[in-house]
Amino acid sequence: xxxxxxxxxxxxxxxxxxxxxxxxxxxxxxxxxxxxxxxxxxxxxxxxxxxxxxxxxxxxxxxxxxxxxxxxxxxxxxxxxxxxxxxxxxxxxxxxxxxxxxxxxxxxxxxxxxxxxxxxxxxxxxxxxxxxxxxxxxxxxxxxxxxxxxxxxxxxxxxxxxxxxxxxxxxxxxxxxxxxxxxxxxxxxxx
Numbered sequence: 001x002x003x004x005x006x007x008x009x010x011x012x013x014x015x016x017x018x019x020x021x022x023x024x025x026x027x028x029x030x031x032x033x034x035x036x037x038x039x040x041x042x043x044x045x046x047x048x049x050x051x052x053x054x055x056x057x058x059x060x061x062x063x064x065x066x067x068x069x070x071x072x073x074x075x076x077x078x079x080x081x082x083x084x085x086x087x088x089x090x091x092x093x094x095x096x097x098x099x100x101x102x103x104x105x106x107x108x109x110x111x112x113x114x115x116x117x118x119x120x121x122x123x124x125x126x127x128x129x130x131x132x133x134x135x136x137x138x139x140x141x142x143x144x145x146x147x148x149x150x151x152x153x154x155x156x157x158x159x160x161x162x163x164x165x166x167x168x169x170x171x172x173x174x175x176x177x178x179x180x181x182x183x184x185x186x187x188x189x190x191x
Contacts (some may be wrong), residue, residue, distance in 0.1 A: 084159065092160060106160045113153035120146030 040049060087094060097104035123142040127135035 087159065097160075106156045110153050110156035110160075113149045113156070117146045117149035117153065120144075120149060 040046070092104070092106065095105035097106065120142040124139045124146070127139055127142075
């Protein structure tokens with residue numbers, strides 16, 4: 001067995017062979033001596049540094065624009081809740097969905113959000129295939145856009161049923177004692 005061979009075998013070492021010295025690391029570079037600074041300055045602890053950094057965010061005053069934007073967002077959220085409550089109690093006819101019209105507001109929005117999700121995936125895939133070095137932040141945005149768009153799209157089939165807690169009865173094509181049959185003219189059942 002060849003002691004110098006490293007092909008799948010351990011090297012045979014002589015016990016009397018001199019061992020190489022470990023390199024010593026120094027902060028001296030090209031004759032200049034550098035002082036090693038501590039990670040935390042004297043007089044500070046980890047908790048005092050955390051408190052100092054956290055206070056910048058937690059104790060700072062919000063600009064007036066933040067409150068205006070938050071108020072507008074809160075009003076829009078309340079409008080969404082009122083609209084969905086009105087939809088559940090009135091029915092999906094308020095969207096223009098009736099017997100001859102299968103594609104109303106809900107199905108069109110469902111397709112819209114699925115398309116936005118596809119766009120985010122396409123942007124991410126093209127940048128990945130082209131191996132762009134600057135793609136990381138744009139990929140992150142595109143993939144987040146895809147996830148949020150799919151979440152928005154998933155709301156519309158749920159809302160399309162009108163009363164989602166009864167959707168299992170409406171969509172399953174089996175006879176039952178309640179005499180509820182699926183609406184075969186609905187695009188939701190076609191899909």
